[in-house]
Amino acid sequence: MADYVVIGGGSSGGVVAARLSEDPNTTVTLLEAGGPGNSKFVSIPGMFAGLIQDYKINKLNWRFRTAPQKKLNNRSLYHPRGKMLGGSSGMNGMVYIRGESGDYDRWSELGNEGWSYDEVLPYFRKAENNERGADDYHGDSGPLHVSNGDESFDFYSAFLASGEKLDYPKTADFNGANREGLGIYQFTTKNGERASVKFCYLDPIMDRKNLDIQVKATVRRIVMEDGRAVAVEYDQDGQTKRVEVGKEVIVSGGAFGSPQILMLSGIGPRDELEKHGITVQHELPGVGENLHDHPDVMFVFKSKKRTGISLGPLGTLKNLAAFYQYFTKRKGWLANPPTAAGGFLRSEPGKNNPDFQLHMVPLPYRNHAHDYMSMIKWGFTMIVNIGHPRSRGRLTLKDANPGSEPNIDLNLLDHVDDLKDMRNAFKVTQEILHGPPLKDKIAKPLYPKRYLDTDAEIDDFLRAEVNHAYHPVGTCKMGRDDMAVVDARLKVRGLANVRVADASIMPEIINGNTNATCIMIGEKAADMIKQDAAA
Ligand SMILES: Cc1cc2nc3c(=O)[nH]c(=O)nc-3n(C[C@H](O)[C@H](O)[C@H](O)COP(=O)(O)OP(=O)(O)OC[C@H]3O[C@@H](n4cnc5c(N)ncnc54)[C@H](O)[C@@H]3O)c2cc1C
Helix, strand or coil: CEEEEEECCCCCHHHHHHHHCCCCCCCEEEECCCECCCCHHHHCHHHHHHHCCCCCCCCCECCEECCCECCCCCECCEECCECECCHHHHCCCCECCCCCHHHHHHHHHCCCCCCCHHHHHHHHHHHEEECCCCCCCCCECCCEEEEECCCCCHHHHHHHHHHHHCCCCECCCCCCCCCCEEEECEECEECCEECCHHHHHHHHHCCCCCEEEECCCEEEEEEEECCEEEEEEEEECCEEEEEEEEEEEEECCHHHHHHHHHHHCCEECHHHHHHCCCCCCEECCCCCCCEECCEEEEEEEEECCCCCCCCCHHHHHHHHHHHHHHHHHCCCHHHCCCCCEEEEECCCCCCCCCCEEEEEECCCCCHHHCCHHHHCCCEEEEEEEECCCCCCEEEECCCCCCCCCCEEECCCCCCHHHHHHHHHHHHHHHHHHCCCCHHHHEEEEEECCCCCCCHHHHHHHHHHHCEECCCCECCCCECCCCCCCECCCCEECCCCCEEECCHHHCCCCCCCCCHHHHHHHHHHHHHHHHHHHHC
16 A cells, blocks of 8 residues: 555656655655666666667667658657656656746646746756756756756857857757757756656655655556545566555656556546447546647758767777766766757747757767668758647557557647648758858758758658657646646546646647656646645
């Protein structure tokens, strides 16, 4: 028996478990399907490309695949997610971004009391330990380490200079008062190591007597009786086990895991549950709906000089030296996430806010680092994604087996305005990349193979190359309408003691990378649970 059972030890669930167990009189069980996540692939920031590889031996990764995307030439997309303590914070690109203030104000306008920017900012600050120190926007005494990006690759400075020539401002802090412009990101790292939720929140408290962390524990279902969660069943070491619930269950399986777990527990759309022979415990039509992600596209260039990172023969020799440098001094490119330059710009002058994001990678990299022929060259990649896509997909069950992968349909670029915004964002970015001084570093474009002049050419390229930005959200959305799954206190609507806390509760995706927001959601969820227990 545990007072609280948290399902999923990722960016949100790890935070919820850590905060709830601060009270020694409260017992918490955390069930995580993956292992402890102690691998060097996780802790070394530069190993990101290795971590997301789609090989069976990669046990740190769920290695999902989407349904064929009908607006993307019916391509099925690879979707890596972290399967370990720390969840996707143990696998992500570590860019520290919160989104724009209007994103949270919009959540509040949708009827979600307590989620405006002013109300969530204290949780971002509470979580944060920023090496730049505290100010109105930042914290310096939370568990989550945030460090400055390494700007040393020459592609970065050339890109920022090309942007300046076109009057794009430089931005010193993308999480401060004004995020518009180009600059160098901050990252969730500390002293050359990844600062995942496991590293920051769970490692320091592993010896708490009131916190029971079970790894390789895949939840089968929440056992419901009369609208109350009474236990959670999970598979571990070849056996089905059960933990009784004293007070509440918090589902934090991520945007794919959480709706799947709810449906397997009989909570979801009636038709979908009955189709798979699952007894309906509580009908909720919105479970699995509203799935969305940022669509992104990559420009890939071969450079004139051998700078940056390469997996070719000379690059491999340099990389061996980089490993030596890393293990002896925690320095060099492996000590830093290789996506330091980027920013937020407007796809058209008429946009109210910057509406697309850029990430530069000093490696000719594409297709989730599976295009090895690009990576043996020298060069760089520019990733472009729009911030507020309108396309919506859905997650459904393949069958009633908890071990089965769900059907994931992101439905990218389904909405005609998403294609338009991507096209315009592509054009703005193309201008920067083909302008001086960056263009003087380029030997030739690899993807696309030349400057694209017409809308038709750009649209063809987008349909052939657009992918997702690893930011799925929205499948258990917070709100008040009929399709909402949780209320503003993250309680599953109509149930006494089940909450959801993770990326799935976002009613609309934020404009930016999603990890910091998931951590904020974990912080706020834990606070609300404590308040409700004390009331
Ligand atoms: C490759 C990649 C790159 C990214 N880059 C960035 C970036 O640079 N910056 C950024 O801000 N964001 C980035 N993100 C996104 C960000 O990391 C995620 O949005 C965030 O981690 C999601 O948090 P979550 O708590 O919703 O889910 P997760 O952190 O994914 O946690 C869900 C947890 O639940 C567990 N789980 C699922 N099902 C079960 C079950 N049945 N039983 C038990 N446990 C279960 C999973 O194993 C996992 O540990 C990236 C993500 C990926 C995958």
